[in-house]
Amino acid sequence: MSLFRSKGIGIAGVACAVPKNNVPVERFVQVFGEKAVNQFSATTGIKATYKALPEQTASDLAVAAAKELFAHLPVDKSEIGAMLLVTQSPDYRRPSSASIVQLRLGLPIDCSCMEINLGCSGFVYGLQTAMSMMMCSDYKYGLLLMGDTATKLVNPLDKSIVMMYGDAGVAILLERNEEAKSVSLLRSDGNRFRSIVLPAGGFRDMNPGHECFVCSDGIERSLYDIFMDGTTVFSFSISDVPDTITDYLRLTNTSVADYNAFVFHQANQFIIKQLIRKMKLPKEQVPLSLDRYGNTGGVSIPLTLCDAYGGQNGGKVKALASGFGIGLSWGVISLEFDKDIVFPIVETDDCYKKGKFIPGKY
Amino acid sequence: MLEKQKLALLEETLNVEEGSLNPDTVLRELEEYTSLTILSLIVMLDDEFGRRVTGAEVKSFKTVSDILALME
Numbered sequence: 001m002s003l004f005r006s007k008g009i010g011i012a013g014v015a016c017a018v019p020k021n022n023v024p025v026e027r028f029v030q031v032f033g034e035k036a037v038n039q040f041s042a043t044t045g046i047k048a049t050y051k052a053l054p055e056q057t058a059s060d061l062a063v064a065a066a067k068e069l070f071a072h073l074p075v076d077k078s079e080i081g082a083m084l085l086v087t088q089s090p091d092y093r094r095p096s097s098a099s100i101v102q103l104r105l106g107l108p109i110d111c112s113c114m115e116i117n118l119g120c121s122g123f124v125y126g127l128q129t130a131m132s133m134m135m136c137s138d139y140k141y142g143l144l145l146m147g148d149t150a151t152k153l154v155n156p157l158d159k160s161i162v163m164m165y166g167d168a169g170v171a172i173l174l175e176r177n178e179e180a181k182s183v184s185l186l187r188s189d190g191n192r193f194r195s196i197v198l199p200a201g202g203f204r205d206m207n208p209g210h211e212c213f214v215c216s217d218g219i220e221r222s223l224y225d226i227f228m229d230g231t232t233v234f235s236f237s238i239s240d241v242p243d244t245i246t247d248y249l250r251l252t253n254t255s256v257a258d259y260n261a262f263v264f265h266q267a268n269q270f271i272i273k274q275l276i277r278k279m280k281l282p283k284e285q286v287p288l289s290l291d292r293y294g295n296t297g298g299v300s301i302p303l304t305l306c307d308a309y310g311g312q313n314g315g316k317v318k319a320l321a322s323g324f325g326i327g328l329s330w331g332v333i334s335l336e337f338d339k340d341i342v343f344p345i346v347e348t349d350d351c352y353k354k355g356k357f358i359p360g361k362y
Numbered sequence: 363m364l365e366k367q368k369l370a371l372l373e374e375t376l377n378v379e380e381g382s383l384n385p386d387t388v389l390r391e392l393e394e395y396t397s398l399t400i401l402s403l404i405v406m407l408d409d410e411f412g413r414r415v416t417g418a419e420v421k422s423f424k425t426v427s428d429i430l431a432l433m434e
Contacts, residue, residue, distance in 0.1 A: 039396075039398065042398075043397075043398050043401070195417070216417070216418075216421065217417075229416075229417040230397070230417070231400065231404065231415070231416065231417035231420045231421075232416045232417040232418075234401055234404055235404050235408070235414055235415055235416065235417075238404070238405060238408060239408055239414045270401060274405060
């Protein structure tokens with residue numbers, strides 16, 4: 001049983017950045033027709049997303065979020081002992097983008113840095129990993145960064161997901177806090193790895209052709225496009241996820257009444273409605289951001305926090321968060337924080353131009 | 363649950379007229395059998411019968427009888 005109990009590590013700040021490029025779903029009417037676009041919005045609840053520019057990467061978004069965080073909370077960077085970057089959109093095949101982010105944020109050599117390759121479950125896994133590392137050491141601050149640009153990996157004619165994904169980055173500062181406590185329950189099922197997959201470009205099939213073919217859902221894609229078996233993923237989201245939350249409540253001896261916010265991965269509105277119904281959650285305690293930001297993968301939980309509480313004064317939030325998706329991988333974690341350490345979402349078109357390698361120039 | 367009751371539940375789930383389905387009804391020919399009502403069907407099979415269907419299973423449904431077989 002992967003139940004983790006953390007003590008003494010609290011959330012000191014959350015900041016989020018999205019690209020400036022806002023894409024309302026109406027823009028797809030010309031491609032898919034009004035009926036299909038309206039039906040998509042009615043089911044998913046998504047009305048617009050933010051898409052990164054071609055030269056803008058996930059690490060750029062994570063760095064923008066971290067800079068926003070440090071603008072609000074000027075910490076001594078020499079006291080940051082670990083920086084974790086959760087992303088599935090790295091700048092290069094290698095090294096991990098954690099190295100680039102370390103450089104750009106001016107983190108010291110004494111700061112341990114690494115990347116975690118997870119998608120929609122990334123916040124829950126990433127937060128647990130960051131807290132666990134801190135509990136084994138004595139540095140003052142830990143930094144959890146996340147970023148993804150899934151919009152770049154979708155076939156432009158894939159009506160099942162092209163309107164769904166949004167890009168975003170987030171930065172979360174962790175600090176020692178004697179009163180802080182958190183419990184997480186993490187799960188994974190490799191049996192269902194095929195249900196969300198981008199087959200090409202890894203080392204199993206490095207350079208296959210780019211031609212499109214018809215997938216099992218009738219939609220044309222190439223091996224370089226994200227494929228999602230929507231039915232299996234939906235079934236997973238409305239069964240394994242509430243089961244895990246139920247197990248979590250039992251194992252922690254808590255109930256729905258012990259939390260005042262339930263923050264779900266913003267997969268789609270229909271799924272979140274089913275979770276509210278199944279778990280008998282108070283609807284007003286389930287914040288939504290997907291209508292304006294779409295499905296931003298693992299970033300979607302902290303993004304929803306910034307959207308719901310950013311710029312608000314005071315008040316304690318005792319949240320239960322659940323991320324679930326690609327892997328399949330999912331988990332539940334509890335977190336407590338004051339609303340005033342959650343900052344409003346910023347927009348950015350910043351990108352690291354020096355990161356581009358020019359043939360013959362290196 | 364009697365077959366009549368199962369059909370009524372399925373009609374409600376798929377949002378089709380009462381009494382319009384029979385075991386031989388071909389799903390593909392139903393205008394209401396869309397990606398949206400398929401999601402409702404997945405919810406119903408899970409809620410009412412504890413059946414967790416995969417994408418491949420849903421794809422294999424040809425007629426109403428294929429769904430009735432899971433409503434046990």
